[in-house]
Amino acid sequence: MKIERFHKDFKLNKVSFSSVDEILNYTRDFSDEIYQFLEIWFSKDDFILVKTSGSTGVPKEIKLLKVQMVNSALATGKYFDLKENTSVLLCLPIEYIAGKMMLIRALTLGWCLDVVEVNSNPLNGIQKKYDFSAMVPLQLENSINDLYKIKKLIVGGGVVSKQLQQKIKKSTCNIFATYGMTETITHIAVKKLNNLIVSPNFYQVLPNVKIYKDARSCLVINASEVSSEIVFTNDIVDLISDNQFDWLGRFDNVINSGGVKLHPERIEEKLSKIITARFFVAGVSDEKLGEKLVLVVEGKLEAIELKNVNLSKFEIPKEIYFVDAFIETKTKKIQRIKTLDLITF
Template sequence: MNLFPETICINGAVHRVETLLEKSSPVCPAGIESDLIEFLAQWYGPQNFITVHTSGSTGAPKPIALDKQFVARSAGRTIQFFGLEPGQRVLLCLPLRYIAGKLMVIRALLGQLDLCPVDPASDFSFLAQCRDTPFRFAAMVPNQVSKLLDDPARFEGLDSLLIGGSALSSRLETRLQNVPTSCFASYGMTETATHIALRRINGPEASDGFHCLQGICVGLSETGCLTIDMQGLDRLVTNDLAQLDDAKTFRILGRADHVIICGGIKYFPETIEKKLEKAIEQPFFIGSLPDETLGRRMVLVIEALPDNVLEKRVAQSLARCLDRYERPRKIVFKKPFERTETGKIIRTF
């Protein structure tokens, strides 16, 4: 695999990479942003690695060096899985500060795809006009997918959609069942150069389990956390508690550092949150506070101003949706929530 092709296709025009990187160029060509040029300079630079940053969902974002061969293999797996072919249009709508945006560029380079960059904050209304020439592939975070759902006609301009960056809510997943686009949830992280497994969200192949891409296997650590085995990476022990069907298929139960031990029993906040997603309209999460008797007691944190009517309605939902011992003992209101740039809620209150 040639990691450094001489050309890249952007918005239907083929450019010599060498020309794009010439320092004498006063401005970027139309439709090509400076951060794309900066990343190409890093990819074609003398180092055998690129520097990327974690999302910051479990602490301050930190830099990580990823070998270029390792990154290229990740891009190749996606190209193969989605059957992407030279000349097909792919939409770049993720920031290039993080690995997901960078991988879209690498896929376009290695797959000779037509890369079409747009502002990540776009409302994607232009997709409704692309039904005759749809984009073959795009990757988005859930907040962006919500914008697509404002006008379902936008999905007619997109063949396949990869969704990642943060957890996909049950409400959003339900709304995606009737769209024509093939939608996939992803599991991965910066350290693995984006996704190592995918889950079909809609259509006849929809599943509640993630399936590993070619050449990747998973297992469980002694503490029940997912382990990942893949070429170019020492066995990675994640912080995600998982349930395995086999070495290729798994479900995520929640993060180990989110587990709440209440009265000697372990509770998975993400599992409880799934049960509540259709009953509570506002963003929320399950947290905990110290308790002299129980050790920790669960609390429900809602992104809203204090509201007695809302609190009463939510309390009724807790009683209806949750088993007795799963129910949070307190409702806390906080507005606004802190979030990472990819939309993940930072669970502090």
């Protein structure tokens, strides 16, 4: 599938275009990364090669069909009711799928896309208001006072902590957590995080996405519009209905401590109510228990009162470690295994 067309209303940094050549000429002077990606996008090949983030393993390169990327863009536009001339802010790196798809959505749906330099506080200094944007949790955390500038915001690339959810509870911006991966061309499900009508709230799959569980209780995704193959994930879930699920954590993160299976993400959700710094829990080798639960905190804290959290006796960390800075991927996801390697146990 050669992409020869783009929506007539597409604008990039307020600039309109009448041909693919005009787009390429503009981006050549504006951004090498965007230019190189669009050169591939408008080439005769029916696919592109994309790198995964590497947060759950070694980064790998996978092939995505252009027609499926267009389908994904159309699904997002329909779900969030984002028609032509929607004003959108791109503040994610174009190197990875999330940034690429913001550009493809704009080209496909006729959005007015503004691109800003990628940083941890993308709304700082921005005067304009936008209909839509996408961020990672760190960017959301640093943009609390500026969220009125965005009408609808999707957040991916990490878990939005309970503490952060409390901070955005009354924001006029409608904020959604997304579930997806490079293999599914970003999100296949979303969960509203604020201005809730019904609580508790769960992930809702997009149209034409079917879900079920495998023998490990991990999510299996059948989304032929965006993936040629059925996707078997390592994400443990509870299926609430045919189109809703509750995410419990990663199968490969499960800790077996003295025969008790612990889900780090569930424990982290509880701890996020009292720990303001970045942190995670993990299992490390232990002679008695096989694995023992430890808490790893970025920076220094004077004291952590675990008694103030509703933890079962098995969920209480046996040790607490502090590291100066977590090791991250380029998309700001914490690399747990590499960070643990910094600690002497």
